[in-house]
Amino acid sequence: MGICPGSSREAEGKKISGEVRSWxxxxxxxxxxxxxxxxxxxxxxxxxxxxxxxYRSELLPLLRRISAYLMRWIRKKYKRFRSFKAAHRCWQRITSRHPRLFARWAWTPCFW
Incomplete structure (x- = not known):
């Protein structure tokens, strides 16, 4: 029996997600x-x-949630990107032009 370092589901699910929501x-x-x-x-x-x-895989759902908030930000800020398709094209342009803009994109820039 060994000890596995990293965040527990409860710590990640409540504390960190609450922090992201509070932003x-x-x-x-x-x-x-x-x-x-x-x-x-x-x-x-x-x-x-x-x-x-x-455990990188444990953190990926949280990073996807942050991307979802950023996608929602794009859709609310710019009228021309209100549709999901238009916002997704904008997302792809931004991630390809500025691949290191957000720390999360160092692991995976895609929205999904």
Whole structure:
């Protein structure tokens, strides 16, 4: 029987997810994409280094949730991206032009 370091489901599910929800990213339409990245990158990078050092797969659902909030932010900020298809094309352009803008994109830039 061994000890497995990393975050428990409960710690990740409640504490970290609550923190991400408290950011209310989708409502920060007055900020630019770069300003959002500047605000959340230090926190997300820390989580990636601490929790992702042992079990990266445990952290991926949380990172996908952050991407979902960012996608919602795009859809709320720009009228022309209200449809999912248009927002997804915008997402692909941003991730291909600025692959290191968000710390989360270092692992996987795709929205899914």
């Amino acid at each position: 209310r990213l989708h409502l920060r339409i007055g900020l630019t994409f770069a300003e959002l990245a500047r605000r959340i990158n230090p926190i997300v990078r820390g989580w990636m280094q601490y929790y992702g050092a042992f």
